[in-house]
Amino acid sequence: MAAETGTPTTLTLKSNDDELFSVAESAAILSVTIRNMVEDGCAGGVIPLDNVDGKTLASVITYMNGISAIPADEEKKKSYRDKFLSDKDFETLADMVLAANYLNMSCLMDAVSAKIAQVMEKKSVGWVRRKFGIENDYTPEEEAAVKEEHKWTFEGVETDDDN
Amino acid sequence: MKRAKEEEGSISMDRISSLPKEILQRILYLLTQEEATGTSILSKSWRHVWRTRPNLVLSDADYFKDKGQEFLSVVDETLQGYLDQGVCLEEIHLCMSNHVSVPLLEKWIPRLEPMGVHDFRLYVISRREVGEIVDIPVVFEAEPLTLLFVFNCDLGRNVPENIRFVRLQVLHLKNVVIEQEIFDKIASSCGSLTDMWFEECKGLTNINKDECMIEVGAPSLEMVKIYGSRIRFLGHEFCNLKSLCIANAVLSSDLVEESQVFFIDAPNMEVYEYTGPVIPYVSFAPTSGKSTLRLYMRDDDAEDAQSWFLRLSKLLQGLRKSEICLKIFHLARFDLRIEEGILMRDAISGGNKPVVVENFILEINHFSAFPFVLNGLFCICRPKNVTPHRSCYKETELEELSEFFRKIKKMIDSGNREIWRDLEGLTVERFNRVQQEWQPVINVAKLPESMFKEFRVRLKWSDRD
Known part of the structure; x- marks a missing residue:
């Protein structure tokens, strides 16, 4: 108290x-x-x-x-x-x-x-995954499907670059 | 108490993915829509997290340009997702430049409030040159609307029954054709409006001869910008008004129609800007802050220069407690004739000291007219800095400028004693761009190479307050 x-x-x-x-x-x-x-x-x-x-x-x-x-x-x-x-x-x-x-x-x-x-902010998917230790558990087909679903988000974005 | 720092990089465990949802939502709230949606690809557990962040920001420009249908389905699906999951959406910003998107508004605007939205910002931007009719009565019923920006549109002829802009804070209409009745209804329904921008809008009812008449009445207003319209200020109390910018607009008051006098009570004004062909009279007196005036002097004004300067004197008296910057565009082809004694008497009537003007800029074609304008001005105020401007700059004119500076000195030596007796000192100064400061020019007969606007006359007065 x-x-x-x-x-x-x-x-x-x-x-x-x-x-x-x-x-x-x-x-x-x-x-x-x-x-x-x-x-x-x-x-x-x-x-x-x-x-x-x-x-x-x-x-x-x-x-x-x-x-x-x-x-x-x-x-x-x-x-x-x-x-x-x-x-x-x-x-x-x-x-x-x-x-x-x-x-x-x-x-x-x-x-x-x-x-x-x-x-x-302004980071690639690959960079964010590595930085936070996020394991990509999508199969390549699944990943492609998610990308296709949100095409407008990923237009021109490289998912695996290092910057 | 603190431990030694542990080895970095030793942990590769995926801690962020296991953070509680409310933390992830807070993090995603701060990202752009693309970044937030982009997290869906990080891993399976991230796939739908973005659909629960409390804000949604979508624009049919950029990627969706020329993909109107795709935009429709993205917005539709995303909003449907919030609805189906029962997730609270707090903020939504929509930018639409395509008429195809209009059905979206019809479908979703009525549902926004039940979904939790309390901050809805809508930008309707037509890429065409005006005239695209956006007849969207449903917008007028959007209670969560906090910002409405309309550009290049015709708001149509259907006067809405109800306008429910109870939360509207920012209203910005640019190049919009709007029924007078619609505008009046909007204006009278926004009790929380703080910022009002009105640029180059036309009213349908009197499209042939006149601009739309704006009636400003909301006491909550903090900022008003009006370019090229007719304005009438209703009511007298604008306690929150901090910034008023009026350019090339026609003012009228409910007291005297067609007069250029408007009375508003705005004790907290910080910024007042006026640009126009006629001199307004203001009854508010900013106690601090800045007033910027840009006035045109045309043939008519020059013919009756006496009353022109009297009106200017009244305006300056009204603004005397603020820092005044005055710019006069001298467009007249006549010489000015003024009764100096009468002007001066008026300027200091009631025991007032002459008003101090921080900066006076004169945009002029012929330097020969400069002393006349200056003489009139010195009767009614005390400029601390005088800058001559020319719309176009020629090298030979540097000589003219030094001639002009010499003339000012001569004018002061031989001119009206009453005007000049309080002048203590006069220096010609040039702005040193390297050292970023004004420095005196010793030899006025030979001015150094510089742009015109980099010269000024600095005046020291003994009687200014």
């Missing part, structure tokens, strides 16, 4: 690989999932987050601390988000968007979705 004293309350979060993290409650409640736990009074001990690994949780906590330190200024928050995500690779982004979804943090989810969309 949130302490009613003046000192900031700290929560302990546990990742699914048993790493422990301390985080200020004021920052952690950016996650609607955690906020609900706090409000329901089940945040007293260690909060287990079964769907988030330690590496991702560390990142998310960095984000929570960073964004909650910025006063209500959408411009500044946006530029913080951009900077925060700028050096993340695609595996990390996928982990983060899952974590954001699990933790119910819509601002982070939107920002990561936009970042992933940016990665996919």
